[in-house]
Amino acid sequence: MIDATHDPKLTSWVASANGHRDFPIQNLPFGLFSPANEVPRTGVAIGNEIIELQTLVAAGLRQDSVTLDQVLATPALRKSLRQQMSQLLRDPRHADSAEPYLHSATDCTLHLPTHIGDYSDFYAGIHHAVTVGKLFRPDNPLLPNYKHVPIGYHGRASSIRPTDATVIRPKGQTKAPDVEAPSFGPSKRLDFELELGVWIGQGNDLGTPVDIGDAAHHIAGYCLLNDWSARDFQAWEYQPLGPFLAKNFMTTISPWIITPEAMAPFRQAQQPRPEGDPKPLPYLWDEADQATGALGLKLDVLIQTEAMRAQNLPPYTLSQSEARHMYWTPAQLVTHHTSNGCNLQTGDLLGTGTISGPTPDSAGSLLELSEGGKKPVILPSNESRTFLEDHDELILRARAEADGFVSIGFGDCRGHIAPAR
Amino acid sequence: MIDATHDPKLTSWVASANGHRDFPIQNLPFGLFSPANEVPRTGVAIGNEIIELQTLVAAGLRQDSVTLDQVLATPALRKSLRQQMSQLLRDPRHADSAEPYLHSATDCTLHLPTHIGDYSDFYAGIHHAVTVGKLFRPDNPLLPNYKHVPIGYHGRASSIRPTDATVIRPKGQTKAPDVEAPSFGPSKRLDFELELGVWIGQGNDLGTPVDIGDAAHHIAGYCLLNDWSARDFQAWEYQPLGPFLAKNFMTTISPWIITPEAMAPFRQAQQPRPEGDPKPLPYLWDEADQATGALGLKLDVLIQTEAMRAQNLPPYTLSQSEARHMYWTPAQLVTHHTSNGCNLQTGDLLGTGTISGPTPDSAGSLLELSEGGKKPVILPSNESRTFLEDHDELILRARAEADGFVSIGFGDCRGHIAPAR
Structure with missing residues (x-):
């Protein structure tokens, strides 16, 4: 209101x-x-x-x-x-x-503003799902469930940290397609993921789903979320049970809880589904949510390398996206998550999944920006990046804008990459 | 000792x-x-x-x-x-x-003995992985990573309950292969999974992996764990990010913490890997762990239906398995989980994954026992089951046995299925 x-x-x-x-x-x-x-x-x-x-x-x-x-x-x-x-x-x-x-x-x-009991991460950015799907499964980028199910999985709560916590490059198992056996060592494909976080306010009891019309009342606020990802570990480990060590070494959030009240002027209609896309099942469909349940938020990703700092170059904008590229609203994520009776608790955190735009320069990860590592991104320092290097600093920012209102932001979500130990 | x-x-x-x-x-x-x-x-x-x-x-x-x-x-x-x-x-x-x-x-x-911060579930039962893999991916049952990586994923901590908590049949999205669109309703393929739980005692700091030689010292005890699973939801939702609503409506554990000290007489050598299987990477390999890191535990699954109770028939043994069918030791699970720096905390719970034996009557789930729902299990009440029905009671038991020692058990891990709400 x-x-x-x-x-x-x-x-x-x-x-x-x-x-x-x-x-x-x-x-x-x-x-x-x-x-x-x-x-x-x-x-x-x-x-x-x-x-x-x-x-x-x-x-x-x-x-x-x-x-x-x-x-x-x-x-x-x-x-x-x-x-x-x-x-x-x-x-x-x-x-x-x-x-x-x-x-x-x-x-x-x-x-961190609270004890995070459970952290679940979704996959609501459809442009990300398509682009990454092409890299992992060229013949089958967007799986048949995507437009029906808000795809999600459980993440690691213990390794969520507030902005500015150091990200230690993780070690793990990888196997290149052209070698016989896997090996263990520091990730060579360390990436970020541009996401929003959704804070759960009121919880629900086990066995009692949250109706889609009521879901917004269970959201206490929003933050930025960087789902750091080791792509080389992910490619080797993720089948059949999903990402695990590729993600759980660290997740960074902007620690200010941006309330639904502060976001009220920046609500907007959910983007209409493209012609031919299925209408969601009734449990996920609410006209009011479709009319005002999306967020008008511009999202920026910036990088500053060690060389850039030495040259006094400011952080460079790697990518600019918008929250409207989410295929599902936050309310739909809450309702889907509880539709089987799963209980959300106060202080739980949902990640939206990577919010990439439709164009190459609006991608929410280096995996997408560098086309799977094949096309380096050139920085103002004349360095290039396919994935993150040690001492890189990565910053996510959000800006809510609407005509006639004062813009607000979320505060930085920043991480500095330290070498593997 | x-x-x-x-x-x-x-x-x-x-x-x-x-x-x-x-x-x-x-x-x-x-x-x-x-x-x-x-x-x-x-x-x-x-x-x-x-x-x-x-x-x-x-x-x-x-x-x-x-x-x-x-x-x-x-x-x-x-x-x-x-x-x-x-x-x-x-x-x-x-x-x-x-x-x-x-x-x-x-x-x-x-x-529950403690606040469970994070719950991770592994996939260490190789016979389960092969049998279920055949059902989901007939041409590709055991993925190439299985014998190198202790496959695991994050589960839901908030819905873990102690024995005897009622299991409400979950609702969710399913799509049969022969229909165009998914539908939403009570699961028709509700299943159990016979697992062990591993309680984390001493944690590790973020960024500091637990060495395989030290991993056993981070284990505070064991329990039984039933990873209730809605197979129809799972088949539709699990790609590409793994099981989510198919599992997170409830997990039941036996709430007594069976200590490593109580289990000392029942330690045994890890089963040798079959000829031709790869040796694990060095970070997962410890001779002492291989010599004594496995558990000598017999595992029983019993069912009692409403009709059986009416006829005063005792619970019927659906399956008998053993913990030695785990392809990885508990220490290997702990070390792998922390190998990227992920921090485990006191009170975290690891599930082993379903521990099926190599024979049809030692399978740790109805999915396996009924061959994907095709071969009903006949009960003493002359009823049959492919999956669990309302008012069924399912009981997991464990029994540690070794020559010259008094056997010990874990206490029951029991759940009673209530109709969907």
């Missing part, structure tokens, strides 16, 4: 918020952070600062302290806190009482 | 323990239980009773109380508690002080 918190004329007494790329006063995402050497606490990103949720109590806007897990689990609480934070941050009379609760973001450490 | 706790002459003053199928004094598994209407506490199964760990403090054998998570995480603590519990339960002088801590198992509720 669009309300006063989305008013484009709103400004904050936190000066860095006004015109901020990611965190103007119209965003107000929740997260868990530590000021230097202090214990973790719940905060809201505002410009270049982070303000503690506790400031609402100090300002007399709330009676009670709440935890971030309560915020996640309780849509009404999440909405009211965002409203109150908007009030506090727009009204300069609160600046004095808030001052002890305001921290420069550069002095803070960001944590 | 074999020690006095394994002495076959040991008896307990808890009379029901002596000659008990599962829980003689030589076993002493740890678990989490609630006496009627009371809060959960850590206990040890002994015969038909459960004794609280706290009794060791009351008896003066320990100074401090410990949690089950501490027991899981700390091999030395686990070993010393088992020694102390053996002392207490063999010496009748402790009977009086222990009495308030002793509960009849039939009056207690068993819980």
